């Protein structure tokens with residue numbers, strides 16, 4: 001473990017040096033804040049005696065120095081090397097007006113967007129990784145999945161609108177698709193017969209749908225803050241922010257997705273863009289999942305509701321025409337996850353349980369499945385299920401989903417055409433209507449029941465995020481078991497799967513924060529598809545190069561000679577692929593090696609060639625594997641990356657604050673300036689700086705502790721950096737103030753962030769012994785807040801030197817009054 005870390009550290013340019021640099025830098029910053037605060041305290045003491053001219057001289061000098069630094073070309077290189085090139089000012093604009101967006105001189109200048117999200121004027125979006133925004137890198141693998149049997153074109157432009165196509169805002173739009181936000185790659189084209197064989201279906205597709213402003217929002221004159229460019233699938237959120245001096249400015253956040261659908265796009269078009277392309281491939285042993293994600297009232301149910309019926313219609317068309325007399329049948333089931341439990345929506349809300357079979361396939365025991373052969377029956381079943389769903393009222397949606405609803409369309413095939421034997425599963429299409437993504441907010445809302453629901457929903461969405469993150473990191477261990485939702489969704493991420501995520505967003509300014517959360521979440525999912533290293537098992541299966549046995553030897557669906565054999569063989573294929581993936585994770589070797597072992601497996605087992613003769617060794621259970629040193633190392637590396645990112649963000653924030661400070665200095669020089677205002681603003685700025693440093697220090701201390709846990713620093717020869725002694729000058733004063741600020745802010749934090757912060761504090765301050773009781777593992781009530789707040793405050797008072805305390809506050813803190 002240690003050796004691995006050092007190997008990594010050497011290869012990746014001075015990790016530990018980075019920590020030391022961060023520490024030194026923070027020391028200097030804290031000292032500066034301390035000095036400034038002392039000066040400020042003195043200035044307040046000498047109210048009215050300030051010498052304007054000498055103050056102005058120093059301020060101007062400081063200001064000029066800063067400008068000089070930011071304008072120099074060497075600084076540009078320096079910023080670039082730190083990954084902060086976006087903070088560099090254009091050399092032609094390095095006048096004091098450059099900072100004018102705080103004061104008006106350079107008005108209109110947009111604050112900086114995070115790296116990787118900036119878009120050149122009229123050009124493509126910069127992608128630091130060099131990946132296209134789409135999923136083209138995966139497309140090349142998909143042709144293996146396409147049936148050799150021609151897939152009949154399913155789309156009929158004159159077909160009826162479905163029962164819930166009604167679109168209250170726009171009705172039948174007559175505009176051409178393009179004008180209405182439907183991207184050029186409208187998948188209708190994929191169903192043109194000549195395109196069939198070349199049809200490509202992305203493994204993960206992330207689509208964003210913006211709904212129109214609703215009546216309430218229109219009545220409140222709320223602004224639409226989302227603009228979309230459907231040609232480039234780009235979407236911009238225009239966020240209004242407040243500067244420290246309380247003036248407004250606009251921050252743009254740009255995102256690019258696989259498809260961006262604006263408020264004029266109909267449900268039909270949503271279907272063509274999302275689900276229609278995956279319908280044919282569920283006849284090819286594929287498990288596909290479509291889920292909607294977004295805050296309450298953003299249109300998830302509105303978007304998801306019509307999709308299953310449209311898909312069923314197309315599936316039935318394939319069953320009854322293209323694959324007629326081949327023994328395929330469509331099965332329908334509908335259940336929900338509510339409060340961590342499963343309920344059958346088509347069987348009097350019967351409680352269900354989830355099991356994993358020997359082949360790690362998720363089975364829902366007791367789930368009522370209906371064999372369906374006509375659209376009318378499906379329509380009835382959908383309506384019945386929807387009527388049984390758990391809904392409630394939220395501020396944003398009168399009929400809000402309180403559960404995750406999962407509707408499944410399963411293609412099964414009778415064995416030997418016989419009705420007596422149970423049919424075999426060929427493919428599955430699941431539709432998941434997730435509960436509102438911000439339900440965690442309900443923990444402060446309403447009654448106990450609503451709060452419990454909120455906590456459960458939050459947990460499952462967090463678990464989903466964790467799974468996505470784990471897949472994103474190529475972690476061997478995917479925490480599917482984190483929640484019922486992720487256990488059910490497991491199919492979507494491993495094996496031969498396709499996933500479509502539809503992120504629904506509300507356009508109004510009041511939803512800005514939630515909208516950004518949704519888009520960031522979607523962005524994270526999208527990044528899953530970046531690069532070949534992000535492939536999951538299915539991709540391994542579909543890789544053509546590097547394998548000696550051509551994948552085209554896989555029997556197409558039309559050539560099923562022996563269903564049973566074929567079914568088993570397919571399962572073996574997954575297992576073999578999983579072993580390959582695990583061996584590739586374990587050895588961290590080249591793919592070629594992994595593929596050759598896969599190839600060996602195929603030959604031994606006769607996959608795709610002959611009947612399975614030899615018993616297959618038991619599959620490795622990726623889910624039940626123990627947490628290995630590799631996993632630990634990955635986690636450590638991730639934390640290091642997070643630390644560096646947090647540091648970069650902290651520098652960006654500091655630059656912003658410095659600009660505000662410079663503007664404040666300019667203001668302070670102006671005749672008639674009010675000293676009171678100056679003092680208050682300076683106080684706020686310094687508190688912000690201190691708090692931001694404290695946060696970074698906490699993160700750094702946490703990371704150092706983790707390194708020590710793994711002996712990484714200790715084994716480096718005893719010269720490892722120690723945790724910052726926060727009680728030492730000059731940290732003391734800045735940290736006391738910042739701690740108090742943080743403590744005062746605690747009420748807004750959830751239990752986990754509080755606990756993490758609290759434990760880091762205890763560690764930093766060496767106060768673990770003072771902590772008689774650990775906080776209860778439940779969200780805090782007012783009493784607990786008071787108690788913990790008091791412990792921390794009294795400890796600060798008792799332990800730190802009285803002189804420091806005199807500087808930070810004049811008296812011993814009383815018990816907090818709320």
Ligand SMILES: Nc1ncnc2c1ncn2[C@@H]1O[C@H](COP(=O)(O)OP(=O)(O)OP(=O)(O)O)[C@@H](O)[C@H]1O
Pocket residue numbers: 167168169210211212214263294295296297298299300301302303394397399400401402434435436437504
């Ligand atoms: N694209 C759209 N066009 C027209 N109306 C829409 C659109 N999206 C949503 N709506 C309307 O907005 C309201 C809220 O939508 P919906 O119930 O689908 O939200 P939701 O995201 O499922 O909320 P919750 O998570 O609370 O269940 C509904 O009245 C719906 O008809």
